[in-house]
Amino acid sequence: MSGAEHEAARPLAGVRVIDFTHHAAGPMCTMLLADYGAEVIKIEPPEGEAFRTSGTVRVDGEHVGFIALNRNKKSVVLDLKSRAGRDAVLRLIAGAHVVVENFRPGAMARLGLDYDSLLNVNPSLVYCALSAFGSRGVYRDKQGLDVVLQAMSGLMSITGEPDRGPLPAGAPVADVSSGVFGALGIVLAILENRRTGRPQKVDIAMLDCMISLLNLRFQQVFATGEALPRLGAAHPQASPWDVYHAADGAFVIAATRDEYWRTMCAGLGKPQWALDPRFATIKARVAHRAEVNAMLAALFRQEPRAHWLQLLDRAQVPNGPVNTLAEVMTDEQLRHNGTIATMALASGRVVPTIAAPIRINGRQAIRRGPPALGADTARELAQAGDAGVRPRALE
Numbered sequence: 001m002s003g004a005e006h007e008a009a010r011p012l013a014g015v016r017v018i019d020f021t022h023h024a025a026g027p028m029c030t031m032l033l034a035d036y037g038a039e040v041i042k043i044e045p046p047e048g049e050a051f052r053t054s055g056t057v058r059v060d061g062e063h064v065g066f067i068a069l070n071r072n073k074k075s076v077v078l079d080l081k082s083r084a085g086r087d088a089v090l091r092l093i094a095g096a097h098v099v100v101e102n103f104r105p106g107a108m109a110r111l112g113l114d115y116d117s118l119l120n121v122n123p124s125l126v127y128c129a130l131s132a133f134g135s136r137g138v139y140r141d142k143q144g145l146d147v148v149l150q151a152m153s154g155l156m157s158i159t160g161e162p163d164r165g166p167l168p169a170g171a172p173v174a175d176v177s178s179g180v181f182g183a184l185g186i187v188l189a190i191l192e193n194r195r196t197g198r199p200q201k202v203d204i205a206m207l208d209c210m211i212s213l214l215n216l217r218f219q220q221v222f223a224t225g226e227a228l229p230r231l232g233a234a235h236p237q238a239s240p241w242d243v244y245h246a247a248d249g250a251f252v253i254a255a256t257r258d259e260y261w262r263t264m265c266a267g268l269g270k271p272q273w274a275l276d277p278r279f280a281t282i283k284a285r286v287a288h289r290a291e292v293n294a295m296l297a298a299l300f301r302q303e304p305r306a307h308w309l310q311l312l313d314r315a316q317v318p319n320g321p322v323n324t325l326a327e328v329m330t331d332e333q334l335r336h337n338g339t340i341a342t343m344a345l346a347s348g349r350v351v352p353t354i355a356a357p358i359r360i361n362g363r364q365a366i367r368r369g370p371p372a373l374g375a376d377t378a379r380e381l382a383q384a385g386d387a388g389v390r391p392r393a394l395e
Helices: 025-036 064-069 083-094 146-152 173-196 206-213 216-226 257-267 271-275 282-288 290-300 305-314 326-328 331-335 377-382
Strands: 017-018 039-044 073-077 096-100 127-131 200-205 239-244 252-255 317-322 341-346 348-353
Touching: 017 025, 017 083, 025 039, 025 073, 025 127, 025 173, 039 083, 064 348, 073 377, 083 377, 096 173, 127 173, 146 173, 146 206, 173 200, 173 216, 200 206, 206 216, 206 271, 216 331, 252 257, 252 305, 257 271, 257 282, 257 305, 282 290, 305 317
Parallel strands: 017 039, 017 096, 039 073, 096 127, 127 200
Antiparallel strands: 239 252, 252 317, 341 348
């Protein structure tokens, strides 16, 4: 491969983004744009985005959530409630391609910075509004955070043990997925803008994003008309699919096909199980899930986890250890993938972080860590004040 082929691609290089986002979903969206080459200018109030000082775990005064979601960006401090601040941000938007915000619907209009108003400043703008429930409807003005969306989408109703209450996922899946969908929507809008020359508005509702993640589960409900119960780690249409416990630790098996069951039984030294009519087909195994799990549980308690994982790998049955986050960080595969990268904070401290997951000609570079509050204000406003600033078309 040539040197150019080894260099990580920056497909969004040349795209300038004015970023009004805060907390998690919006910053996740704009960080992805920045990771893949866009110039992202984060607009912050004089006191800084609230996420900078949220939570209880901080590094050099910055909340770890802010550190996780704001690399590769610039920071410009403006008071958008003042005439001077609003005029300054309009100059920035006039020279940009994309605006992203995740306020509740109506907030940007009250500032005179909504999509329709900004078309007067930049008639070829791509504008993305990311909100909890969307720009219209009965929940338009309702406050919504990640756990609220997990609850209202139905995810929590099917997460947890059968005899216990509903649980949220252990990660902010509504925030993260909405940010990913938002970034995809913006890239699609950029392509359409380049094709037609017309402005584009992207409307992302976190509720819709969560329901999209549940597409497979909803399709089952559509087909059967029956609500799905909480099954713990089990799968509504597969068995064995669960968490199992070896003598020294937990692991999962995900046998989605009869072929996996047969090879697993042979590999575990229990070929007779595959011949039992109660377990011969996936439909039968789902109906007799308790018996399948009881047999496997009794067997797996006899040896350490590594023993069983080796046998399952030889049998080509999907499996894996239930790792702690600390165990994940030392996994050899992450080193090969380059999953954990480093970046420098504004203080100069170098910290580990999770790299962007999409590799194009290699890992995307972390050009800079999260910006210090207002670090780029003077430079960006000086450039925006130049007489030559005009709305820029996406080429």
